[in-house]
Amino acid sequence: MTNAPQEIERHTFAVLVDNEPGVLARVIGLFSGRGYNIESLTVAEVDAAERVSRITIVTTGTRMVIEQIQAQLDRLVPVHRVRDLTAEGRSIERELALVKVTGTGERRIEAMRIAGIFGARVVDATLSSFVFEITGASEEIEDFIGLMSQLGLIELCRTGTVAIHRGATGF
Amino acid sequence: MSGEQLTGSEIVLRALRDQGVDIVFGYPGGAVLPIYDSLFQQNDVRHVLVRHEQGAVHAAEGYARSTGKVGCVLVTSGPGATNAVTGLLDAMMDSIPLVCLTGQVPTHLIGNDAFQEADTTGITRPCTKHNYLVKDVNDLARTLHEAFYVARSGRPGPVVIDIPKDIQFASGPYVGPHEVRHRTYRPQMKPELARVEEAVELMASANKPIFYTGGGVVNSGPFAARLLTQLVRMTGYPCTSTLMGLGGFPASDPLFLGMLGMHGTYEANLAMYHCDVMINIGARFDDRVTGKLSEFSPGSRKIHVDIDPSSINKNVHADVAVVGDAAHVLEDMIRIWKARQKRPDQAALDDWWAEIGTWRRRDCLRYQRSEQVIKPQFALERLREHLRGRDVYITTEVGQHQMWAAQFLPFDEPNRWLTSGGLGTMGYGLPAAIGAQLAHPDATVIDIAGEASILMNIQELATAVQHRAPVKLFILNNQYMGMVRQWQELLHGGRYAESYMDALPDFVKLAEAFGCVGLRATAVGEVDDVIRQMLDTPKPVVVDVAVDPHENCFPMIPGGRAHNEILLGPEEKIEEATPEEGMVLV
Structure with a gap:
C-alpha cells in the first residue's frame, strides 16, 4: 500500500479459537506463510465446556501489516473473534518467568535483595542456587533478567505475554 | 440427532447425495476402498475415474466453475492426497468451492x-x-456437511476431509444437512448500508470513473453479473475486468474496455491509470493487475467491494471499503443510486469517453497478419467466428495461448471462462474441460492449449474417452514454452534456456492412440477446415495448430512497470533496462 506509515509497531492480539486439532498450527502457519513476525505466543483452553482456547500473540509490523494480520486471523474458520488489544488501548499485559541464578557469598545476597525489590519469589533453592519466579510486564522482566545476568543467571524460561482488556466488559 | 446408524462409508455417500452432489471425480486406492464399495452399491452419485489425482481436482474445479456448485473429489491416502495438492491450491487461489475427500491409514497407525x-x-x-481429520465416526456426518458449508460460503474455497479407513468401516449416526450449524464461521454477506451510500456518492461525483470487476462477481452468481450489467449501463461508465472476472460483464457491450493488467488492453490499462474514481467489485488488486504499486492509478479515489475483509487494504488503500457479497452490494448500489436520483456529470463523462476513444483507436490487439504462417491470434479469431451462436465453455492451460484466448474470445455470460488465474497451473485446462463437459453434456467445451501445458495432464484424454466427454483440445503449437520464451527474449537477452520443446509428440497420432480424433493445421488455409471438423465431431478431438513459433503476446506491461508504460507490440522496445526490482518480479 502506498503512502502508508512505514513505522514498525508492536501489537498484542487476543484470539478466541475453537480448541480443535491443528488450530495452533493454522495460526502459526499463517504467520510463517505470510512472513509475519511472532514475538511471543501463548495458548491455553479457557472454556473446557465450550472447547474454546485463547491465544495471545505479540507481533510487529507496519500499520498495514498489523491490519492484515487481524483480517487474516479473523478469516481462519475456527476463529471466533480477534481483538487488537494495542489498538483498542487500555489493556494489561503480564508475563511470567522462571530464572535460575547460581552463586555464593555477596553475589547470592545481592540476587536475593534485587529479587525482593522486583517482588520475585524463590520457588527453589540450593546452597549455591535460586530459582526465582517473577510476574510482571515484559519490560520489568527484561530489567530483572538484565540484572540477574550479572549475578550468575544460568537458565531462563519465559511464558510470553498474556493480556486482557481493562474495564467491566468481557471479550 | 437422528438415530439412523450407518457405516462411515455409507455416511459419506448419504451426505454427498444430500448435498446435491451428482458427480464425484476420483481415483481409488487402499485407504478409500470402503467408500468405493459404498459408491458401487448406489446410483445417486456418479463417479468419474480420472487418470491422475491432480486431474480429479481440476475436473471438479471445471465442474464447480461452470455450474456454481461445489465440486467434489475422492482420492486415496499418501500419493493420492499429495497429487491433489496442486489442484487444491489452484482452487484456493481462484476461490473455487471444492470438497476433497482423502483416505487415511487407520487411526491406530497414524x-x-x-x-x-x-x-x-x-x-x-x-x-x-x-481441513479436517475425522477421528470419530460420530463426527463424520456433521463434518461432511460443515465442509460443504465452508467451501461455498463467503469467499469460496477448497476443503479437505481426511477419513481414516477404520472410520469408514465403523458405524455411527447420520445427521442431515439441516441439523448442522457451524460454530464459528459466519461470513458477512450483506454490506453496511452507510458504506454503500458513501460509495454511491463517490461514484456519482466522478469525472473519470471506471468499474474494475473481478472473480467475485462470477462467484457471487449469475444474478450478480446481471446486477453489475444493470449498474454499469445505468451509469454509462466504462468497465474493465480481471482475467477471473471475464463474462461478469458482457464483452460485446460498448461500455466494456476489455481485460486489464499485464496483457490487458491499452484502453483498459490507461483508463485505470488516469481515472479519478475506481469502483472495484470483487477483484483483489493482484500484482498482474496493478503493475508497479507506487504508480498504480495515482490520481484516483478507490471503492473496494469484497466479501473477504483481508483483501481490503492488502495491496492498495481503499478510500471506501465495502465488505459483502457482490450481488447484495450491487443491489444496494442500484437501489440507492435510483433513490437519490443520481446523474453522472454528462459533459465530464463525454470528455472521458472521448479520451478513452483515442486509446481505443490504437487498436492494441492488432497483429501482423500473414499468409505464410498461422498466427495464433488469427486461429483464435477464426475459432471465435465458428463459435457464434453456440453454447460454449472455454478452458485454458497457462501461458501465451491463455492470454490470447482472454483477449480474442468474447464472454458475454459468467461461468463460461475457466482458467487458472492465481496459481497459473499448466495442465489445468483439459481436466477442467472434462469437468465442465460432464456438467453440460450438450455444450461445446474447448480447451485452448499450448503444446507444453497440454502434456502436463495429457493422460486425462483417457478420462474424456471413457466418460464420453467430447471435449475439444485446440493446441496453439509454437514448439516453445511461449511465455517463458517471451520473457527470455525481453528480459534475458534472448537466451532461450530450456524453453524450446524438442521431441514433441505427434499430437494427431497421440489423439488416435487414446481413441480420440486428431486433426492438424499447418497452413493458413487449413484453419477454418479443422475448426469445422472439430466442431462437427461428437467425440474428443485434438487439434494441433502449427502457429508462428516467434509470435509474442501484446500488449504487455513488463514486470515492475506502471500501466502507462505498456508495450503495444514487438516494434516497441523496453526503453531502458528493466530496473532490478522489476526483474525479480515474476
Whole structure:
C-alpha cells in the first residue's frame, strides 16, 4: 500500500479459537506463510465446556501489516473473534518467568535483595542456587533478567505475554 | 440427532447425495476402498475415474466453475492426497468451492509411517480454506456437511476431509444437512448500508470513473453479473475486468474496455491509470493487475467491494471499503443510486469517453497478419467466428495461448471462462474441460492449449474417452514454452534456456492412440477446415495448430512497470533496462 506509515509497531492480539486439532498450527502457519513476525505466543483452553482456547500473540509490523494480520486471523474458520488489544488501548499485559541464578557469598545476597525489590519469589533453592519466579510486564522482566545476568543467571524460561482488556466488559 | 446408524462409508455417500452432489471425480486406492464399495452399491452419485489425482481436482474445479456448485473429489491416502495438492491450491487461489475427500491409514497407525501414509491435514493446511481429520465416526456426518458449508460460503474455497479407513468401516449416526450449524464461521454477506451510500456518492461525483470487476462477481452468481450489467449501463461508465472476472460483464457491450493488467488492453490499462474514481467489485488488486504499486492509478479515489475483509487494504488503500457479497452490494448500489436520483456529470463523462476513444483507436490487439504462417491470434479469431451462436465453455492451460484466448474470445455470460488465474497451473485446462463437459453434456467445451501445458495432464484424454466427454483440445503449437520464451527474449537477452520443446509428440497420432480424433493445421488455409471438423465431431478431438513459433503476446506491461508504460507490440522496445526490482518480479 502506498503512502502508508512505514513505522514498525508492536501489537498484542487476543484470539478466541475453537480448541480443535491443528488450530495452533493454522495460526502459526499463517504467520510463517505470510512472513509475519511472532514475538511471543501463548495458548491455553479457557472454556473446557465450550472447547474454546485463547491465544495471545505479540507481533510487529507496519500499520498495514498489523491490519492484515487481524483480517487474516479473523478469516481462519475456527476463529471466533480477534481483538487488537494495542489498538483498542487500555489493556494489561503480564508475563511470567522462571530464572535460575547460581552463586555464593555477596553475589547470592545481592540476587536475593534485587529479587525482593522486583517482588520475585524463590520457588527453589540450593546452597549455591535460586530459582526465582517473577510476574510482571515484559519490560520489568527484561530489567530483572538484565540484572540477574550479572549475578550468575544460568537458565531462563519465559511464558510470553498474556493480556486482557481493562474495564467491566468481557471479550 | 437422528438415530439412523450407518457405516462411515455409507455416511459419506448419504451426505454427498444430500448435498446435491451428482458427480464425484476420483481415483481409488487402499485407504478409500470402503467408500468405493459404498459408491458401487448406489446410483445417486456418479463417479468419474480420472487418470491422475491432480486431474480429479481440476475436473471438479471445471465442474464447480461452470455450474456454481461445489465440486467434489475422492482420492486415496499418501500419493493420492499429495497429487491433489496442486489442484487444491489452484482452487484456493481462484476461490473455487471444492470438497476433497482423502483416505487415511487407520487411526491406530497414524504417525507410524504406515504404507501410503501422509500428514494430509498438515500438507494441505496452507492450500485449503479449511481441513479436517475425522477421528470419530460420530463426527463424520456433521463434518461432511460443515465442509460443504465452508467451501461455498463467503469467499469460496477448497476443503479437505481426511477419513481414516477404520472410520469408514465403523458405524455411527447420520445427521442431515439441516441439523448442522457451524460454530464459528459466519461470513458477512450483506454490506453496511452507510458504506454503500458513501460509495454511491463517490461514484456519482466522478469525472473519470471506471468499474474494475473481478472473480467475485462470477462467484457471487449469475444474478450478480446481471446486477453489475444493470449498474454499469445505468451509469454509462466504462468497465474493465480481471482475467477471473471475464463474462461478469458482457464483452460485446460498448461500455466494456476489455481485460486489464499485464496483457490487458491499452484502453483498459490507461483508463485505470488516469481515472479519478475506481469502483472495484470483487477483484483483489493482484500484482498482474496493478503493475508497479507506487504508480498504480495515482490520481484516483478507490471503492473496494469484497466479501473477504483481508483483501481490503492488502495491496492498495481503499478510500471506501465495502465488505459483502457482490450481488447484495450491487443491489444496494442500484437501489440507492435510483433513490437519490443520481446523474453522472454528462459533459465530464463525454470528455472521458472521448479520451478513452483515442486509446481505443490504437487498436492494441492488432497483429501482423500473414499468409505464410498461422498466427495464433488469427486461429483464435477464426475459432471465435465458428463459435457464434453456440453454447460454449472455454478452458485454458497457462501461458501465451491463455492470454490470447482472454483477449480474442468474447464472454458475454459468467461461468463460461475457466482458467487458472492465481496459481497459473499448466495442465489445468483439459481436466477442467472434462469437468465442465460432464456438467453440460450438450455444450461445446474447448480447451485452448499450448503444446507444453497440454502434456502436463495429457493422460486425462483417457478420462474424456471413457466418460464420453467430447471435449475439444485446440493446441496453439509454437514448439516453445511461449511465455517463458517471451520473457527470455525481453528480459534475458534472448537466451532461450530450456524453453524450446524438442521431441514433441505427434499430437494427431497421440489423439488416435487414446481413441480420440486428431486433426492438424499447418497452413493458413487449413484453419477454418479443422475448426469445422472439430466442431462437427461428437467425440474428443485434438487439434494441433502449427502457429508462428516467434509470435509474442501484446500488449504487455513488463514486470515492475506502471500501466502507462505498456508495450503495444514487438516494434516497441523496453526503453531502458528493466530496473532490478522489476526483474525479480515474476
